[in-house]
Amino acid sequence: MLPAVEQLIRDHRQKLNTLLDDQSDLNFESLVVPVELMEHELGRVWSPVTHLQSVLGSRDWRDAYNQALPLLTEHGTEISQNAKLQSAYAGVEASLGEAAGEARRSAVEHALREFHLAGVDLPEADKDRFKEIMQSLAAAQASFEHNIQDATDAWSLHIQDIEELSGIPKQAMERAAEHAQEKQLEGWLWALDYPSYDSIMTHAHNRQLREIFYRAWSTRGSDQGDSAAWDNSENIISILALRHEAANLVGFESYADYSLATKMAGSSDEVLNFLRELSARSRNAAERELADLQDFAGMQLQPWDLTFWLEKYKQSRFSVSNEELRQYFPARTVINGLFALAGRLYGVELIELNDVAMWHEDARYFAVRNDVDEVIGGFYIDIYARNGKRNGAWVDECVSRQNLDGKAELPVGYLVCNFPPLDDAGLSLLTHDDVVTLFHEFGHMMHHLLTRIDLPSISGINGVPWDAVELPSQFMENFAWNYDVLRKCSAHPESGAPLPRDLFDKLEQSRNAGAGLAMLRQLELAMFDFRLHAEYEPDKSIDVLEMLQSVRDEVSLLEHPPYNRLPHAFSHIFAGGYAAGYYSYKWAEVLAADAFAAFEEAGIFDPATAQRFRREILEIGGSRDIMQAYIAFRGRKPSIDALLRQDGINDA
């Protein structure tokens, strides 16, 4: 693999240089098509490599992967910083006639936007400063993350009296006991990893213990934590300043505007109004939920009580056990039901091929055939957990669709999950959560496979704005909450009976417990993130905690203790890719719920609605403005009503 990657990079570098040497005669065919094909070729080589690295668990493979990765990163930077390539694209854009078509125009625009956002077209001095900023930013973000990691790793709590630990599930107890043994201690040694934190907050009867964990968790990486060495206060200030300066250099007033340049949401005002409207309309429901919970608990609830009492409340009101549900969802039955649904909605047929090479005996391959019997793509599916396989569930592209040089290639994808391995009876029984996960990933897969776009950089999931990319997947989840669909996805292994109606009813009732409070919590995070990046001014000192308080005054129902330092461990926005983008979670949920409502209005299997969804959303990749596409599907802009209804949040 390594020599193949090296060879490919060498070839591409040479090809690109030759292309750019003769600047006189560059047009779409002579520049964009070969560049697209090179990217495509690289993807065809590299995506199986990363895929196998995730599912194979081979030491040799990982070593080769780790040697190839920096070569590709360097190659990627070389291209994204290539000013000659940028100006060649600009030349092509200027020469694109009216007849060029939306997809071609869009591919060129996307490429130019990437160059611009990476500072390639800046004057020399600014360009150098931009690069400097990016380096400092990368360092500050890494330091932010390390501080959280170090603070978390340094924390522990040793408990010897089992009485203090009542209610905590066995698995978490066993981990803590092992941890104690490793350190030659009696009893239980607790760490601050998320699974431990989560099981204490959800299950520990001991209120004081919950508060200790809450305090440790909410002061990680801050001046309120155990060591000043891990305080992220300065990192936060410099990250905000650097982002603002970079955004200014490439012509944006704020980092929020810079972030929105590649997103579906049109402006800062649009995002803030969206968040404020959701918050205003969820408030009554959240207040009612909190009052109910406090009644149920018989006391005023603090932040470290909420998860615990919500869990107790759910158990007492809608006792529906995962184990009972699991009996009805053998993985193969669920998959067959899901494929039948895809057939009903989109007229596609999924046919298993047995002569395809696989990395493991669990994996299978399906070809996708449309209603006129043409194969339009295919995918690998590998759903059982095993050693050496990365955790979680995901879809990735193996081959993206392209049709540029007369040799069209069809899209191929991977769908990977970590469901329970087959038992002695040859069954893997799924929880309903697992079923929802499978539907979610399958929604991504349909997006990848049903595309009609010929340019790989904007076909399938490629080039789709970040805040819209979860639309097809979250949309698909809704079908896993429909009884007609679940009936066809379920069969008790002994009786063959489908999921009983009364069990489904209980499941459905439990879906929305605490939905209003959860909504406000997400809105608090989203609004804090967005306002921070929209309102930052370099000449004024920014008080991050004051900003947080102002957001909480507007959105939150709970009082937080003064030591709470949420920003200092908010990695999504200070170390990850969600800066001025945390709102995307809710944005995509609104799109998905509103799109599904169109199906509910017409009957959820309505062929005309499904055809329209396929044509306007699933087929277009990144070739069109997604808001315009959405309006073409829905006949109007997205509305938040459907999500509120789906969450059982009735603001009346």
Ligand SMILES: [Zn+2]
């Ligand atoms: Zn997803």
